Amino acid sequence: MKKALQFYTAQRKKLLAFQYVGFLTSWDAQTEAAPGSIEADSAYQAVLSEMSYRLTTDPEFERCVEELYQQREGLDDVLRHEIEVMRKSISDAKKIPMEDYVAFSELTSRAYPVYVRAKQTGDFGLFRPYLEKIVDYCRKQTEWLATDDLKGYDVLLDRYEPHYTQKKYDAFFNVLRERLVPFVKQKTACPAPVPEWAKQKFDVSKQRVFCEYIRDVMCFDKNFGVMKESEHPFTSGIGTDDVRITTHYYEDDLVSSIFSVIHETGHATYERQCDPSLNGTLCGGGASLGMHESQSRFYENIIGRSSAFWQAHYPVLQKTFAPQLDGVSLGEFMSYVNRVEASFVRTEADELTYPLHILLRYEIEQKLLNGSLAVEDLPSYWNSKFTEYFGITPPNDTVGVLQDVHWAYGDIGYFPTYALGSAISAQLYHAMSKDFDVEKSLLSGTTKQINQWLGEHVHKYGSSKYPDEILRIATGEDFDPNYYVDYLIKKYSKDNLA
Amino acid sequence: MKKALQFYTAQRKKLLAFQYVGFLTSWDAQTEAAPGSIEADSAYQAVLSEMSYRLTTDPEFERCVEELYQQREGLDDVLRHEIEVMRKSISDAKKIPMEDYVAFSELTSRAYPVYVRAKQTGDFGLFRPYLEKIVDYCRKQTEWLATDDLKGYDVLLDRYEPHYTQKKYDAFFNVLRERLVPFVKQKTACPAPVPEWAKQKFDVSKQRVFCEYIRDVMCFDKNFGVMKESEHPFTSGIGTDDVRITTHYYEDDLVSSIFSVIHETGHATYERQCDPSLNGTLCGGGASLGMHESQSRFYENIIGRSSAFWQAHYPVLQKTFAPQLDGVSLGEFMSYVNRVEASFVRTEADELTYPLHILLRYEIEQKLLNGSLAVEDLPSYWNSKFTEYFGITPPNDTVGVLQDVHWAYGDIGYFPTYALGSAISAQLYHAMSKDFDVEKSLLSGTTKQINQWLGEHVHKYGSSKYPDEILRIATGEDFDPNYYVDYLIKKYSKDNLA
Numbered sequence: 001m002k003k004a005l006q007f008y009t010a011q012r013k014k015l016l017a018f019q020y021v022g023f024l025t026s027w028d029a030q031t032e033a034a035p036g037s038i039e040a041d042s043a044y045q046a047v048l049s050e051m052s053y054r055l056t057t058d059p060e061f062e063r064c065v066e067e068l069y070q071q072r073e074g075l076d077d078v079l080r081h082e083i084e085v086m087r088k089s090i091s092d093a094k095k096i097p098m099e100d101y102v103a104f105s106e107l108t109s110r111a112y113p114v115y116v117r118a119k120q121t122g123d124f125g126l127f128r129p130y131l132e133k134i135v136d137y138c139r140k141q142t143e144w145l146a147t148d149d150l151k152g153y154d155v156l157l158d159r160y161e162p163h164y165t166q167k168k169y170d171a172f173f174n175v176l177r178e179r180l181v182p183f184v185k186q187k188t189a190c191p192a193p194v195p196e197w198a199k200q201k202f203d204v205s206k207q208r209v210f211c212e213y214i215r216d217v218m219c220f221d222k223n224f225g226v227m228k229e230s231e232h233p234f235t236s237g238i239g240t241d242d243v244r245i246t247t248h249y250y251e252d253d254l255v256s257s258i259f260s261v262i263h264e265t266g267h268a269t270y271e272r273q274c275d276p277s278l279n280g281t282l283c284g285g286g287a288s289l290g291m292h293e294s295q296s297r298f299y300e301n302i303i304g305r306s307s308a309f310w311q312a313h314y315p316v317l318q319k320t321f322a323p324q325l326d327g328v329s330l331g332e333f334m335s336y337v338n339r340v341e342a343s344f345v346r347t348e349a350d351e352l353t354y355p356l357h358i359l360l361r362y363e364i365e366q367k368l369l370n371g372s373l374a375v376e377d378l379p380s381y382w383n384s385k386f387t388e389y390f391g392i393t394p395p396n397d398t399v400g401v402l403q404d405v406h407w408a409y410g411d412i413g414y415f416p417t418y419a420l421g422s423a424i425s426a427q428l429y430h431a432m433s434k435d436f437d438v439e440k441s442l443l444s445g446t447t448k449q450i451n452q453w454l455g456e457h458v459h460k461y462g463s464s465k466y467p468d469e470i471l472r473i474a475t476g477e478d479f480d481p482n483y484y485v486d487y488l489i490k491k492y493s494k495d496n497l498a
Numbered sequence: 499m500k501k502a503l504q505f506y507t508a509q510r511k512k513l514l515a516f517q518y519v520g521f522l523t524s525w526d527a528q529t530e531a532a533p534g535s536i537e538a539d540s541a542y543q544a545v546l547s548e549m550s551y552r553l554t555t556d557p558e559f560e561r562c563v564e565e566l567y568q569q570r571e572g573l574d575d576v577l578r579h580e581i582e583v584m585r586k587s588i589s590d591a592k593k594i595p596m597e598d599y600v601a602f603s604e605l606t607s608r609a610y611p612v613y614v615r616a617k618q619t620g621d622f623g624l625f626r627p628y629l630e631k632i633v634d635y636c637r638k639q640t641e642w643l644a645t646d647d648l649k650g651y652d653v654l655l656d657r658y659e660p661h662y663t664q665k666k667y668d669a670f671f672n673v674l675r676e677r678l679v680p681f682v683k684q685k686t687a688c689p690a691p692v693p694e695w696a697k698q699k700f701d702v703s704k705q706r707v708f709c710e711y712i713r714d715v716m717c718f719d720k721n722f723g724v725m726k727e728s729e730h731p732f733t734s735g736i737g738t739d740d741v742r743i744t745t746h747y748y749e750d751d752l753v754s755s756i757f758s759v760i761h762e763t764g765h766a767t768y769e770r771q772c773d774p775s776l777n778g779t780l781c782g783g784g785a786s787l788g789m790h791e792s793q794s795r796f797y798e799n800i801i802g803r804s805s806a807f808w809q810a811h812y813p814v815l816q817k818t819f820a821p822q823l824d825g826v827s828l829g830e831f832m833s834y835v836n837r838v839e840a841s842f843v844r845t846e847a848d849e850l851t852y853p854l855h856i857l858l859r860y861e862i863e864q865k866l867l868n869g870s871l872a873v874e875d876l877p878s879y880w881n882s883k884f885t886e887y888f889g890i891t892p893p894n895d896t897v898g899v900l901q902d903v904h905w906a907y908g909d910i911g912y913f914p915t916y917a918l919g920s921a922i923s924a925q926l927y928h929a930m931s932k933d934f935d936v937e938k939s940l941l942s943g944t945t946k947q948i949n950q951w952l953g954e955h956v957h958k959y960g961s962s963k964y965p966d967e968i969l970r971i972a973t974g975e976d977f978d979p980n981y982y983v984d985y986l987i988k989k990y991s992k993d994n995l996a
Contacts, residue, residue: 020542036721037740044518223534242535
């Protein structure tokens with residue numbers, strides 16, 4: 001075993017180095033590289049990806065992982081988990097016929113520009129043949145990767161969020177359908193108009209100053225990661241010591257960049273607070289997509305859209321933009337940042353209506369995979385279901401079925417993790433509130449106590465455990481979607497959010 | 499041979515991908531990475547460097563290079579040159595005993611922080627034992643790598659600038675000593691004071707705007723590379739399609755950033771104008787350090803400090819900073835940017851006194867290597883020689899013998915390429931002037947015609963030929979330092995530089 005361990009450790013070092021390369025090249029492409037250089041740089045990146053891929057598909061590596069797996073009882077907890085995950089990922093990769101894998105990569109490469117054109121022109125017909133092939137491949141994938149425990153859609157769901165299968169998601173989305181859909185219908189019946197003060201222009205350099213202030217409020221140590229600008233905000237990094245975020249400033253939107261920064265700093269805090277001993281392993285970083293999203297949304301919505309948070313920081317915002325917010329009370333500001341309205345586009349949705357966008361996608365993915373919905377009928381199905389949940393009908397497919405890129409990338413089974421993240425954040429909030437008064441801690445001016453609790457109960461484990469295990473350790477319970485719906489209904493039933 | 503060629507091409511693809519990684523990681527470290535992340539990132543970089551190193555030291559790669567070398571007559575010119583260079587570099591690497599190589603890497607790693615401390619405190623004694631060992635190693639290196647043609651200092655010189663040996667450099671530096679030293683003494687006897695207008699504060703955001711304008715004047719296509727800021731300006735990139743530069747803005751210096759941008763855009767133009775067919779080879783990029791420096795200095799000094807250039811652009815500068823330069827004539831501005839003064843620090847020296855700083859270092863490196871100067875006597879020798887050439891004596895070793903980092907890195911033989919670059923630029927200028935009226939072309943407002951000439955006569959070859967060959971092709975002559983001294987004496991003999 002000693003020899004296997006040595007070999008494994010050496011390969012892992014290289015894998016981590018390639019992860020660093022992947023992070024840096026993608027960060028560069030999205031924030032810095034000039035347009036003309038993208039093509040040439042992509043060619044180098046492809047060579048590096050192949051080198052990295054060959055490390056994990058090396059038969060000697062596979063033998064070594066198998067040997068360690070057979071003797072896993074002798075490994076420490078972190079390495080045992082890592083070896084289990086690695087063994088499954090090698091085994092899954094081997095189950096997919098190489099020619100299908102290559103054909104699918106080519107398909108999604110070709111599908112992407114067609115999808116972009118289809119979205120721009122609102123012409124679903126352009127994208128339809130590609131999506132049909134993508135769905136076909138995903139269906140085949142569920143057959144190749146099926147196990148005794150996982151079949152059909154579950155195979156895909158488990159890839160994006162281990163151990164979360166239809167059984168769990170169905171229970172979750174049923175609660176949403178039963179309790180949240182009627183509540184949302186009631187709350188969106190008469191949306192409040194956007195207040196006049198929010199329609200001003202807000203100087204971008206002042207927004208920058210305030211967003212750096214927010215990073216300080218969230219106790220992010222800037223010695224370990226810059227903030228830049230990109231088209232879409234994101235968090236990127238490697239290990240606990242290099243964690244970067246981006247945001248996007250809009251002159252005609254005061255709060256968009258602020259909530260992006262709170263959201264991304266939530267992701268970044270998760271990465272920063274992993275146990276540093278995980279840095280040399282493959283168990284650093286968040287446990288799953290859903291767990292990561294639970295952290296970003298915890299900070300963005302539960303903390304960032306709370307009255308306690310803004311009691312401490314609204315005066316600073318007013319001062320930064322003086323005199324533009326002089327006549328705007330904290331109450332008016334809070335109503336604005338918690339404004340609810342039925343809208344067509346998921347990424348622009350408010351906290352309350354957001355999960356229904358995911359509910360719609362979850363139902364559609366199920367039907368596409370089990371064949372009860374044909375791709376050609378997708379636009380009309382989308383529109384009728386959308387009308388049912390939101391009471392409004394998309395005027396075109398650009399803001400309807402074509403709005404998201406995920407399916408064009410071949411990602412079926414990804415969407416549910418977004419709603420799951422919100423639901424987990426509410427369950428964590430409930431547990432945290434038993435330990436200390438969250439609102440009171442926010443009045444102190446920073447998120448220090450909150451960071452500490454999440455660090456101790458969630459972040460420190462990195463991805464050395466499965467997300468459902470971490471949730472159980474942190475809250476003492478299995479996933480329970482009622483905390484989320486309770487939270488939303490309680491919050492949005494109030495007349496005055498300040 | 500077909501099999502060897504296939505293997506070689508596959509390895510080369512990986513080597514280029516690692517070059518891309520090297521470029522990107524170093525760019526990131528110097529422009530973006532937060533201080534706290536440097537250590538963790540360096541560890542990944544070390545793993546990647548080792549992987550790249552193992553590619554070239556792979557015995558199969560060596561056999562393959564040897565096979566291609568034996569059949570080199572059947573290869574195209576570029577590949578033949580590449581194989582020759584690769585074979586020499588593999589053969590050189592093998593001549594150095596591994597334990598010495600490792601010990602030297604460790605020595606320079608340890609020497610660097612000591613050097614920094616020594617420079618800060620002006621205490622040469624701290625650095626002395628390290629420099630003694632570095633000189634010892636370099637002397638041993640000249641023995642390991644000696645050939646029938648190359649011995650002693652020549653071994654080191656040839657590593658930094660192929661085919662430029664003491665015989666050539668001696669001829670060059672003799673001309674400097676005989677013709678330039680007395681001229682400089684005369685010109686620096688009564689330096690003009692810095693004019694009052696130059697002591698104003700110049701808004702950095704206006705400097706940024708003007709520097710972007712300069713990149714347009716030099717016809718640099720910004721679609722292929724950004725400009726950022728860093729402590730020390732540099733150019734970095736890979737291939738012809740990703741070429742980036744940095745500069746540094748000082749509020750109390752109007753022209754520092756401008757000449758940095760002209761200098762770095764000179765380097766960048768060289769990279770951009772290599773023949774695109776060289777992109778997939780190891781023969782892209784500049785031919786040598788000296789050739790690269792010849793291009794940056796051509797643009798910075800011969801073009802950028804010329805009256806014709808500023809006749810076109812000084813009005814734009816005045817407008818950008820209006821009203822700060824309203825009373826300053828073009829003639830006054832030209833006198834300022836061509837101001838000559840004996841000074842202690844090489845990197846801050848003007849065009850005329852600069853080469854004497856290199857002359858001093860060249861003489862010292864010779865003596866250190868042949869043992870006629872002991873490291874312990876270095877500070878006093880430096881100061882006495884400095885006084886002889888410049889007429890002023892360094893007040894301490896910080897601005898004397900400790901000012902440059904090169905020797906701490908183990909780079910002996912590097913300095914001469916700086917002066918060589920300036921000299922080559924003057925020889926190219928002479929050849930170019932036979933083909934068209936350079937000053938007249940500058941009055942058109944861009945460097946387009948100059949770029950074209952350099953592209954056609956120098957840049958397109960990349961590093962597919964040795965630098966002396968390219969100079970011969972471009973000028974029809976071997977290297978001749980008199981063009982340089984003629985140029986300097988002619989320019990600085992004028993009373994009015996406008």
